[in-house]
Amino acid sequence: MRTVGLKILKNKLSEYVQLAAAGETIVVTDRGRAVAAIVPHKPETGLTPFQEKGLREGWLTPAKRPFAPLPPGKPVPGLTFEKLMEDLARDREDRW
Secondary structure (H helix, E strand, O other): EEEHHHHHHHOOEEEEEHHHHHOOOOOEEEEEEEEEEEEOOOOOOOOHHHHHHHHHHOOOOOOOOOOOOOOOOOOOOOOOOHHHHHHHHHHHHHHH
């Protein structure tokens, strides 16, 4: 993070804008008092800060087709809704 006085900023504005575009934050001062900040532009991604951090650090991979419909489900032979519910109830018996 850099600090620059208002007078110098006026004379070298394009230089400081380039620094901000490169990801640096510039604090603007007037008579030694911080009055503003020039920060890098963050495009609206619709992601949470947690997701943005994951993308930045590389442990999260964005979907290739985030709005594509899901493929149709394939039926499992011999599995009915009633059978599925019985299996779920049997699995949950030990939790009560």
